[in-house]
Amino acid sequence: MELYSKNTIYLVGDAKTATHNPITLQYNAYFIVLVIDLEKEMIVDAGASAIITVTNNFVRSIFTGYDMKKGLEPMIEEIYRRYHGSSQKALIVAWKDAYKKYLQIKNNETPIKES
Template sequence: MSYAKSTLYVIGDAQASVNNPITQQYSAFFIGLVVDSTDHTILDAACSSTIALTSDFVKSIFIGHSILALEPVAEEIRRRYHGSSQKALIVAFKDAQKKYKTALDLRD
């Protein structure tokens, strides 16, 4: 897949619980987001997961949302994602949001 030149790629990371299989495999939890910088819409997403379905499901939560709208995304995660990485997913999103804002500042 190719992305327009107006897109930015950001990764957010967080610590998952010690007994989480993701932590055992990757040492942390990561989410990657492709964002259209013209309107801040998340176009694509993936996360570190041990099951491909998890990454696909997480993708369905993020696509179409604004990366700048933390609470609507966090609420959707709390409502729909009931895996052991729920809190880590929200923290990773906050981290990605922070990196996105920094990237926008660097472009100005």
């Protein structure tokens, strides 16, 4: 059974968190993952490098269903409004990174490859 359609892409947005943040201690970075339906331009699933399951589920609830055609700013406003964890800034930076990669893919540009 196929969980995601062939129209979907998987991408990661990266950020750094404070050195005392438990996420940094466990993962050495903060990141979000997005599964985006390119045809509908909608986020169909999401996750984050959160330590607590509730946090990951909450981040998923913020991103899932988001219309990418709305652009960068409405999601940033949503994060400021809803997410008040210590990684708020890192979540926004990771979103910006993911959105930049999404635009590169959408515009048939080659995303920057990590080494």
